[in-house]
Amino acid sequence: MTVPTLLSPDVRSDRCGDCPIRYRAVCSHCEADQLAILDQMKSYRSYSAGDTLIWAGEPVSKLGSIVKGCASLTRTMEDGRRQMVGLLFPSDFLGRPGREASPYDVIAATDVTLCQFERESFETFLGATPQIGNRLLEMTLDELDAAREWMLLLGRKTAREKIASFLVILARRDALLNKKFPGDHAKFDMIISRESLADYLGLTIETTSRQISALKNEGIIRLTGKRMVEVPDFDRLLRESGEDA
Amino acid sequence: MTVPTLLSPDVRSDRCGDCPIRYRAVCSHCEADQLAILDQMKSYRSYSAGDTLIWAGEPVSKLGSIVKGCASLTRTMEDGRRQMVGLLFPSDFLGRPGREASPYDVIAATDVTLCQFERESFETFLGATPQIGNRLLEMTLDELDAAREWMLLLGRKTAREKIASFLVILARRDALLNKKFPGDHAKFDMIISRESLADYLGLTIETTSRQISALKNEGIIRLTGKRMVEVPDFDRLLRESGEDA
DNA sequence: CGCCTGATTGACGCGGTTCAACCTCAGTGG
DNA sequence: CCACTGAGGTTGAACCGCGTCAATCAGGCG
Structure with missing residues (x-):
């Protein structure tokens, strides 16, 4: 596991307004004042290809967006059979509000920069900010469609x-x-x-x-x-x- | 396709307060006053086993909840290969806010009773009522987890x-x-x-x-x-x- | 150079598909 | 009352796509 850095060298500035995923991520519908709050709450963290961001079943205290790079979601059976169940690209959201643990491993496929929040403060903000919830709903519905598309591929x-x-x-x-x-x-x-x-x-x-x-x-x-x-x-x-x- | 009935004979009353899925459906977090609005907006419709509720690709003007029965979501390839990508049970939500058409056929597996809304009025209500959005997000995240679980089954x-x-x-x-x-x-x-x-x-x-x-x-x-x-x-x-x- | 990890290629066998026959049962009509 | 029909389900036999096991290759690194 890489030593976390406060600011990834590839992110030009740490202000949300300059963020490369400003208009696609979970924050995309936010107004300037809401963005200012997120700006305070967030922190950046970098991972190297191969690092595990989240272990299946382990409680995690962070949520966040992929800013740069690509991560995979993988389920493993007891006997070692593995199935990847999703690929996360920049602007995709990582972690599930309202649930402590992820049912799958999240692994950096390439070097990854994450914009992360403490679960508690993010969930509080989510409750007070419908724009976040609406955007998250949109993104989750898109992921659901993608997962179902993939089911056709896997099954047939x-x-x-x-x-x-x-x-x-x-x-x-x-x-x-x-x-x-x-x-x-x-x-x-x-x-x-x-x-x-x-x-x-x-x-x-x-x-x-x-x-x-x-x-x-x-x-x-x-x-x-x-x-x-x-x-x-x-x-x-x-x-x-x-x-x- | 069955002739639609205004009130299914199996639903005791048409008031939301008596609804069998009152505390699990998309409306479960709603307060009494919000429920009263939904009560005005909704209508019931019945289908027989085998009926197609929604054709893939066709625009649909309704959204709604399964009250009774069971429906399947199915994708079909040009050459006829078919993959079911979901099963809807009572309280599950049908249709996607913000999108006209469904990418899959929705077919009644058993006789089905649907509690349905006009898309436009429901979306307006959704925008004004965070409880609905939050519940829908929860339900969509659950469906996403289920879909990914199914991907493991299909793939491995x-x-x-x-x-x-x-x-x-x-x-x-x-x-x-x-x-x-x-x-x-x-x-x-x-x-x-x-x-x-x-x-x-x-x-x-x-x-x-x-x-x-x-x-x-x-x-x-x-x-x-x-x-x-x-x-x-x-x-x-x-x-x-x-x-x- | 030797080592190691990831990728390619070959030989073989098995699990699941394909094609086909047959069975079961409910509905229909003489 | 029973023959006929058709849809849904079961069973058998042959085939083949993909998995398994194993050998070999290519490239990066100490």
């Missing part, structure tokens, strides 16, 4: 479709972040290891690796290094994913 | 464990509804057909049927009729489900 898609679906999501994300059109030649980092990917898709490492190789050999994707992926023809990838439109 | 459990896990949920529900201890000899209705069950568990009908037969032959469950299940030894069933505790 083939290994090949699972891999393609994951790449489609990353390609769309790449297009969004870089203001390109989805369909444009995408190039992005795969973010997570083969092992994590297997845990995300409900597959083994070997099947994951084989299907990626197959897509590469058929020219549907190109690999540079282990992690960088290029998608020359987005629609072709989309067809492999089993999705319409 | 064997067919046998999937069946056992489903029966564990029903047995617990039976114990809760009838104020027994989980662990007591449970007896309950399976609610859904083999086909729906297969769609829920990410299996085929045949595998579902085979695994149920296997559990029966080993004495872990007893079947009376096609749908009624008895569980003589809950812990034994629990062990088959792959869960701990």
